[in-house]
Amino acid sequence: MAKSSIKIRAKAKNGVVTVKALISHKMETGLRKDKKTGKVIPAHFIEEVNCDHNGSAVMNAEWGVAISKNPYLSFKFAGASGDTIKLSWKDNTGKSDSLETKVR
Amino acid sequence: MQRRHFLKNTMATGAIALAATSGLLVPVQVLAWNKKAFEAKDVQGAMKATIGTELTEASDKIKIKAPDIAENGAVVPVTISSTLANVTSITVISEKNGTPLIGKFNLKGKAEAFISTRIKMGKTSNVIAICESGGKFFSARKEVKVTIGGCGG
Structure with missing residues (x-):
């Protein structure tokens, strides 16, 4: 199986789940130029990130090009350990990835 | 009679196949990314396109945790939290x-x-956080100095 582009840590403490996620993506702005060829590198970035908690949405983010390369995202919601969370992203070229994990 | 029926059917399916290949049946896009908002060149335009208004109420119930001086504008860690009730959305804007x-x-x-994430900042400017709570918009801002060259000055 190919390695997922997403890494998630989700921990429950006092009824609150803190999710920390790292996505491996180059987040190209479309403004940078290739040093060798002088050509503009086309924009390639994540537009949408969705997170489901036990099958219902808790967070949906719309991103622009100004999110850093290899994006880090953290958020919190009310939940307990053992719950299922699913994180998925979609970029401007139509690529996507998702990962499901259990809250610890 | 049967033959006639067969012909009619094949013609009908043929027409659908043709329509699909010629792009007449374009799948409807479910979620439209707000292109206008992300391409807006000024803060007012971006605010109008995302939240529908450029007027927000300043609130001290929104906390922005970001470095005072960011050595690398490409990676500025920003954490936004709020004690406002029923926050339904958090919008992040870098003024310049x-x-x-x-x-x-x-x-x-x-x-x-x-919300905690890492953002790119072109130059020294305010980071604006807008929280939507009960149909109203509240905002807070914090200045982040971006030093180019990374000498920390």
Whole structure:
């Protein structure tokens, strides 16, 4: 199986789940130029990130090009350990990835 | 009679296949990314396109945790949290970026008013956080100095 582009840590403490996620993506702005060829590198970035908690949405983010390369995202919601969370992203070229994990 | 029926059917399916290949049956896009908002060149334009208004109420119930001085503008860690009730979305704007809108985080269900991420900043400017709570918009800002060259000055 190919390695997922997403890494998630989700921990429950006092009824609150803190999710920390790292996505491996180059987040190209479309403004940078290739040093060798002088050509503009086309924009390639994540537009949408969705997170489901036990099958219902808790967070949906719309991103622009100004999110850093290899994006880090953290958020919190009310939940307990053992719950299922699913994180998925979609970029401007139509690529996507998702990962499901259990809250610890 | 049967033959006639067969012909009619094949013709009908043929027409659908043709329509599909010629692009007449384009699948409807379900979620439209707010292109206008992300391409807006000024803060007002970006705010209008994302939240529908450029008027927000300043609030001290929104906390922005970001460095006072960022040595590398490409990676500025920003944490936004709020004690406002029922926050349904958090919008992040960097005032002097070419396209100021950074992202909008829609919070649903049991989500708490807390977001942490890393952003790109072109130059020294304010980071604006807008929280939507009960149909109203509240904002807070914090200045982040971006030093180029990374000498920490």
